[in-house]
Amino acid sequence: MNRSLDETRLDALHCAPRKENSRPAFTLILPTSPQVPTPNREFLLQTPIEGVSSVVTVARLAGWNTKIRDLRIGEEFEEVCRDAAERGGVVAMPTFVDSYPVNLRVLSRVKELNPEVTTLIGGALVSSLPDPLILGLRVDYAILGEGEAALLELLDHLENGGKPQGAAKILGLGIRDGEQVRYTGERPQLMDLDVLPIPDLSLYPSVRKDRIIAELGLTTSRGCYGRCSFCFLNMKKLSYKSPARFDQEVSTLVKKHEIRYFYINDLTFTSNLARTYQICDVLRKFEITWSCSTRVERIQPELLRYMHDSGCRDIWYGVESLDQTVLDLANKMTRVQEIEHAVGETVKAGIKVMANLIVGLPGESEESLQKMMEFCKRNEVIPTSIKYLTPFPGTRIYDMAVARGYIQDPLQYLVDLAHRKVNDVNDTIINMTDLPEKRLREAYATLMQIREERLQTF
Ligand code: B12
Ligand code: SF4
Structure with missing residues (x-):
């Protein structure tokens, strides 16, 4: 199978990773989830999350000084934000269906502590509802859809002091420009997943404590x-x-x-x-x-x-x-x-x-x-x-719910989603x-x- 440019670049990363910690800081902060977990799947709310593991491993192999902070396991909010702000560079968060309020608290606090930090989000939720999330969170960048290849390219751009305007050619991004978001166009999906690095789970604080x-x-x-x-x-x-x-x-x-x-x-x-x-x-x-x-x-x-x-x-x-x-x-x-x-x-x-x-x-x-x-x-x-x-953003049911007037303000809806218990008879x-x-x-x-x-x- 002929490999795309993205696949070739990702594949090359295993063979020739950049010198460890030779580039600026990349801190990824995992948000808490207020959900009642599904029985027998409780562990999924505490253990490493594959999408996150994959993008942080790419950042690490690309030489960025990479660290995960994990609010899910009780790491203290203020200390986590201070650490991320002091480390500078890029502060990233995944967005989950229930994470908007936590994303907002963390990213606002980090920017308040260090306005020079570049903020970045990714994951299913922002991919399904980009405008309200990017503007609501006031982040600098979002990666929409699959994360690895776009991240690799964005990190190169950022290391060289790249400004948002210069990132317009990097496919798969939402770039905030004041009260507007510019989209750079859909990035083709990777068809050969063998090019991905095996995730480095030791980046998780829980795994560092207990292998x-x-x-x-x-x-x-x-x-x-x-x-x-x-x-x-x-x-x-x-x-x-x-x-x-x-x-x-x-x-x-x-x-x-x-x-x-x-x-x-x-x-x-x-x-x-x-x-x-x-x-x-x-x-x-x-x-x-x-x-x-x-x-x-x-x-x-x-x-x-x-x-x-x-x-x-x-x-x-x-x-x-x-x-x-x-x-x-x-x-x-x-x-x-x-x-x-x-x-x-x-x-x-x-x-x-x-x-x-x-x-x-x-x-x-x-x-x-x-x-x-x-x-x-x-x-x-x-x-x-x-x-x-539940009308999840990005679905036909969501569009129907909007058309019928059940969802009027997407941001308020994200807050409502975050307060839902799920797995509970009294859920909304x-x-x-x-x-x-x-x-x-x-x-x-x-x-x-x-x-x-x-x-x-x-
Ligand atoms: C495992 C899983 C769970 C687990 C673990 C959740 C978790 N936090 O990981 C559990 C069971 C807990 C769960 C629960 C729920 N889930 Co779920 N879950 C999944 C599932 C099946 C797999 C996730 C996964 O591992 N994907 C594989 C990785 C490789 O893909 P990825 O996670 O998308 O990551 C890539 C990109 O998103 C991006 N990326 C991800 N994070 C980041 C971070 C940064 C900084 C960057 C740059 C990029 C980036 O790069 C990654 C690599 O390419 C997905 C469906 C799917 N296959 O994606 C649904 C999915 C994410 N879940 C979904 C839903 C709706 C839920 C629930 C609300 C279900 C419910 N009604 O209870 C709850 C909410 C939980 C929560 N906290 O949000 C929806 C989200 C819809 C939406 N519009 O946002 C999905 C897409 C399923 C679906 N098809 O509808 N879920
Ligand atoms: S599209 Fe349908 S079959 Fe496919 S993952 Fe979603 S719910 Fe399951």
């Missing part, structure tokens, strides 16, 4: 072939790590950090079946268990047996609804029969079924709610992730159904009850 990470999220691919109405795809095209590269990554991480369990964060683990088998071959070599998320329609008994024998403990299926009309309206491209088939076969293969369900998708009716309850009662599934429909509902809100809450409460009972047996 051992029992459970970790990791991807083997990016993107998804689905186009569901409620989902934002930060990277749209499917791209893959080769099995050999994945092997090298797992082997390095297991050896360094004694990892016992991986949550494979691919959006659709079964997007390419031949490769799924190869990834299983890699995973079975290690004394670990693992879980993954996927769609239902490509599930086959022999694949499930293969996954089971290579350590797969549970599969999180994007079920969402058990009503064909609701699924079709959400553009889920799934048949109810396919859900039933996948679930039945997975149970037979000895793998636990975790179901992701959404209460309140457009078209939700008394009948569709009943179907959801019956499905959960009839099958050996754990409805682990039950969410009220933006009701896009013809049912009363009370009915959605009752259905949610029943599903939660089933979940609690089933979790006892996990």
Whole structure:
């Protein structure tokens, strides 16, 4: 495969990293999350986050004096801001669905302490709602979409004292110019993920304190072939790590950090079946268990047996609804029969079924709610992730919510999102159904009850 310029540049970084700490400071600050975590995925809110690990590793290999500060593990706010401000250079933050208020507090304080610092944000949220975030946070730059290649180029620009006007040629940026944002154009996605460096997790303060990470999220691919109405795809095209590269990554991480369990964060683990088998071959070599998320329609008994024998403990299926009309309206491209088939076969293969369900998708009716309850009662599934429909920025549902006047001020909406508990019956509902809100809450409460009972047996 011919490599793009970005892929070639990133690949060259492993072979010829710049001298360590030979360039200015790059401090990445991780925000806290107020969420109630999804059961069995609690660790994801404390452990290294792959997207962040990847961009900081790129900065480190590029010679920047790189440091992570992690508010999630109780590092003290003022000390973190002072440290970042004193170090100068670039202060960066990822943006998550619930992070706007923390991003604002941190970045404002750092700029107040040292106006010379260059501030930078990246991640799914700013990519899905760039203008309000960039202006609301008053940051200098945002990287939209995939981060690594744009960061490498931006860091070169910044080291040489580059000004925002001069960055116009760097694809993938939002550059704040007073009260306006200039966008430099979409950056093509990396198609060969083997060019990425293996993330250096020792940059995390938690890992410096305790090398051992029992459970970790990791991807083997990016993107998804689905186009569901409620989902934002930060990277749209499917791209893959080769099995050999994945092997090298797992082997390095297991050896360094004694990892016992991986949550494979691919959006659709079964997007390419031949490769799924190869990834299983890699995973079975290690004394670990693992879980993954996927769609239902490509599930086959022999694949499930293969996954089971290579350590797969549970599969999180994007079920969402058990009503064909609701699924079709959400553009889920799934048949109810396919859900039933996948679930039945997975149970037979000895793998636990975790179901992701959404209460309140457009078209939700008394009948569709009943179907959801019956499905959960009839099958050996754990409805682990039950969410009220939430219009996430960058989705068709979000546009519908704006058009109907449910969301009027995007910034205020980001604050509201940050205060949502999620995984809680009393969570906020933006009701896009013809049912009363009370009915959605009752259905949610029943599903939660089933979940609690089933979790006892996990
Ligand atoms: C793992 C995961 C989680 C984990 C861990 C979250 C976390 N903080 O990492 C858990 C389970 C906790 C979680 C929870 C939620 N998640 Co989530 N999650 C993911 C998932 C599946 C994988 C993330 C990942 O590892 N990606 C792989 C890496 C390589 O990509 P990346 O993270 O985007 O990082 C790249 C760029 O964004 C960028 N980048 C990232 N950070 C930074 C920082 C800087 C400074 C720079 C320059 C660049 C940069 O560079 C990276 C490398 O290219 C994504 C979907 C996906 N595959 O991306 C959804 C996703 C991010 N989650 C999403 C949502 C909605 C949620 C929840 C709100 C779900 C819910 N209703 O409860 C909660 C909110 C949690 C929160 N704190 O925000 C949405 C975000 C939508 C949006 N518009 O912002 C996504 C995109 C899923 C979707 N398709 O809708 N999630
Ligand atoms: S919800 Fe799942 S299947 Fe649908 S687009 Fe998002 S990641 Fe793909």
